[in-house]
Amino acid sequence: MNIEYFIAKRIHFQQGKKNISRPAVRIATIGIALGLAVMIVSVAVVIGFKNEVRNKTIGFGGHVQITNFDNNNTYEMNPIKADSTFVGKLAKLEEVKHVQHFATKPGIIKTDSEFQGIVIKGVGADFDWNFFKSNLIEGNILDVSGEATKNDVIISKSLATMLGLKLGDSFFTYFIQEQVRARKFKIVGIYSTNFIEYDKLFILADLRHVQRLNDWAENQYSGLEILINDFNDIDKIGDEVYDAVSNKFTNEGNTYYVQTIKQLNPQIFGWLDLLDMNVWVILFLMLAVAGFNMISGLLILILERTNMIGILKSLGAENWSIRKIFLYHSAFLIGKGMFWGNVIGLALCAIQYFTHIVPLDPESYYVATVPINFNWLFIVLLNVGTLIASMLMMIGPSYLITKINPARIIRYE
Numbered sequence: 544m545n546i547e548y549f550i551a552k553r554i555h556f557q558q559g560k561k562n563i564s565r566p567a568v569r570i571a572t573i574g575i576a577l578g579l580a581v582m583i584v585s586v587a588v589v590i591g592f593k594n595e596v597r598n599k600t601i602g603f604g605g606h607v608q609i610t611n612f613d614n615n616n617t618y619e620m621n622p623i624k625a626d627s628t629f630v631g632k633l634a635k636l637e638e639v640k641h642v643q644h645f646a647t648k649p650g651i652i653k654t655d656s657e658f659q660g661i662v663i664k665g666v667g668a669d670f671d672w673n674f675f676k677s678n679l680i681e682g683n684i685l686d687v688s689g690e691a692t693k694n695d696v697i698i699s700k701s702l703a704t705m706l707g708l709k710l711g712d713s714f715f716t717y718f719i720q721e722q723v724r725a726r727k728f729k730i731v732g733i734y735s736t737n738f739i740e741y742d743k744l745f746i747l748a749d750l751r752h753v754q755r756l757n758d759w760a761e762n763q764y765s766g767l768e769i770l771i772n773d774f775n776d777i778d779k780i781g782d783e784v785y786d787a788v789s790n791k792f793t794n795e796g797n798t799y800y801v802q803t804i805k806q807l808n809p810q811i812f813g814w815l816d817l818l819d820m821n822v823w824v825i826l827f828l829m830l831a832v833a834g835f836n837m838i839s840g841l842l843i844l845i846l847e848r849t850n851m852i853g854i855l856k857s858l859g860a861e862n863w864s865i866r867k868i869f870l871y872h873s874a875f876l877i878g879k880g881m882f883w884g885n886v887i888g889l890a891l892c893a894i895q896y897f898t899h900i901v902p903l904d905p906e907s908y909y910v911a912t913v914p915i916n917f918n919w920l921f922i923v924l925l926n927v928g929t930l931i932a933s934m935l936m937m938i939g940p941s942y943l944i945t946k947i948n949p950a951r952i953i954r955y956e
Contacts, residue, residue, distance in 0.1 A: 547864055551871030554848070568876060571840030575880025576887060578833035579929055583888030585825045586921050591914030593815050597774065599738040599909065600811055602674030603745060604804050605643070605768030607781050609633075609788060612800040618647040618662045622763035623799060630767065636783050638771050643669045646753035646765040650716045650726075652746075657706045663696075663716065664745050665753035671770060675734050675747070681710045682732035685747060692751040697732035699742035709733075716746075718756055726752065737905035777803050830929065833880070834936040841873055841940045852947050866941040873937045881926060892917065 611621040625644065634642045646665040651658055668688045675684060675697065685695055698708070708714060710730055718724045728748065736742055754763065771780050781803040788799040805812045845852070848869075855865050892915045895901055899912035 547867040571836040572880040574836030576883040578829040579884025580888035591916035607769040610766035612798040620765040641770040665750035667750040695731040696728040700735040
């Protein structure tokens with residue numbers, strides 16, 4: 544029988560209301576609960592926010608892009624040629640989920656009262672519509688599978704509102720080249736990702752429109768977008784794609800240029816990486832506050848039980864055995880605090896996840912509400928880490944027990 548566990552259990556579950564340590568113990572337990580709840584909410588929000596912004600960026604540009612090396616970082620790109628053999632080779636790379644063609648062309652939309660600079664992104668029958676389907680709020684996606692080129696486009700809600708357009712409306716777009724060209728498009732779908740920088744910029748249209756505007760052949764494109772299965776493998780896949788095409792030349796003597804979405808948008812992903820540091824700071828501060836609350840609570844428990852400690856020592860109990868009693872007692876308190884911390888933290892996350900009650904400014908944060916991601920592995924690791932760290936912090940204060948002299952304590956009692 545574990546006598547230390549038995550004594551600790553009796554002390555914990557039979558504390559009277561008049562105990563001096565009761566308020567301190569309650570404060571320590573509340574500190575653990577609130578600290579863990581804040582940590583769970585922080586991790587869920589930051590992971591959710593990073594996933595939302597990352598997925599929206601990928602939705603507009605893929606995980607990896609292959610373009611012409613001679614491009615000058617604008618949407619007016621020099622073309623590359625990509626036949627089925629070339630695309631098939633890329634599609635066979637491990638972790639590559641999909642390869643699709645695209646072409647871009649800057650233009651200006653002009654209505655009766657407004658005008659706006661935009662980029663037409665031409666897509667073909669091989670385009671993966673999953674991202675835009677999930678963000679489509681009106682109408683339908685483009686049907687570009689037929690032989691005839693269609694004038695249908697999908698625009699964002701923010702762009703439609705800015706220009707006073709609605710589903711089914713038509714508008715003219717002007718393209719500045721050697722001579723100005725105009726095209727009339729019809730809105731068949733409206734999407735909203737709340738990624739304002741891109742929502743105000745991109746219009747999706749038939750790939751063949753862009754090819755004809757640029758006087759390109761059917762096998763000439765602005766580039767290829769590669770989608771992969773796991774974002775964590777993006778650097779490795781980017782290197783593999785680079786190795787596959789780095790020594791290849793087009794018929795015109797141009798080389799291919801490979802960039803991951805992280806390289807295309809360093810400011811966004813650099814900002815997201817900074818969020819990790821914020822989370823670590825929050826975790827450290829919350830753990831420190833909860834730990835110091837527990838340390839003060841344990842010291843009060845030890846001082847309140849000096850008579851019991853003296854009696855146990857006089858009966859031959861060793862210091863470590865008595866320290867284990869209070870460590871067990873601390874574990875009960877920490878466990879109770881962690882239980883309520885999980886309840887509070889997960890409840891707050893669930894409320895936000897299902898109701899979206901806390902809004903955000905999409906122009907500043909790229910999302911309309913605070914995003915939540917239930918990463919259960921991180922939540923379990925957070926609980927285990929909190930328990931281990933809290934118990935390690937209790938070992939030091941329990942050393943006070945070794946300084947208690949049983950003869951002196953019993954004499955004064």
